[in-house]
Amino acid sequence: MEREDVKSIVESLLFVADGPLTVQRLSEVIDGVEKNELRSILDDMSDELAANRRGIRLVEVAGGYQLRTAKANADWVKKFLGGRPARMGRATLETLAIVAYRQPITKAEIEAIRGVDVDGVITTLLERSLVRAVARKDVPGRPFLYGTTQEFLELFNLKDLTHLPTLKEMEEIALPELQGEELRSEQAQESEQAEDKQN
DSSP states (O other): OOHHHHHHHHHHHHHHOSSOBOHHHHHHHSTTOOHHHHHHHHHHHHHHHHHTTOSEEEEEETTEEEEEEOGGGHHHHHHHTTSOOOBOOHHHHHHHHHHHHHOSEEHHHHHHHHSSOOHHHHHHHHHTTSEEEEEEOSSTTOOEEEEEOHHHHHHTTOSSGGGOOOHHHHHHSOOOBOTTOOOOOHHHHHHHHHHHHHO
16 A cells, blocks of 8 residues: 555544544554554654644644644634633642642542542543542542543643643643633632632
């Protein structure tokens, strides 16, 4: 099979995939093509899309490759999809950061760090598939240990957990947006914090 034919197949598979595609998965689908050849094709595709200022980019994320919209077109995409999706609330982001950097971690350990009850926040993160129970801790009560998911890596555009930003880098980057969460005013966030302190 010619390289351009393989490239066409890879592009189609990336287009229909519901998440990042690994080189392993691509090699299982496209018989007779070596993994090194697939990596080379993926690199070429990524370079071509970026160089030609196309509306999509091929990015390596969550252990695989995925087609994503170009950052320069983000405002147009948001407008087309019906407005501005809201950002994660402070409590959600703080809890998610604790899980990401300290995983695996129990709810009680998160609460000890944050100083407030995190039942509702953990439930929200579980519903959004950003965290999951990875095991049970071998202590009385056997509480769940939580860790991040593939969806977390995809949302934050990370190849894997080794690419988590340092605390200094986190202060400098914009936060990703989630659909479906209402944007809360500072007053609502302060009210939530006050309720957390009472509990």
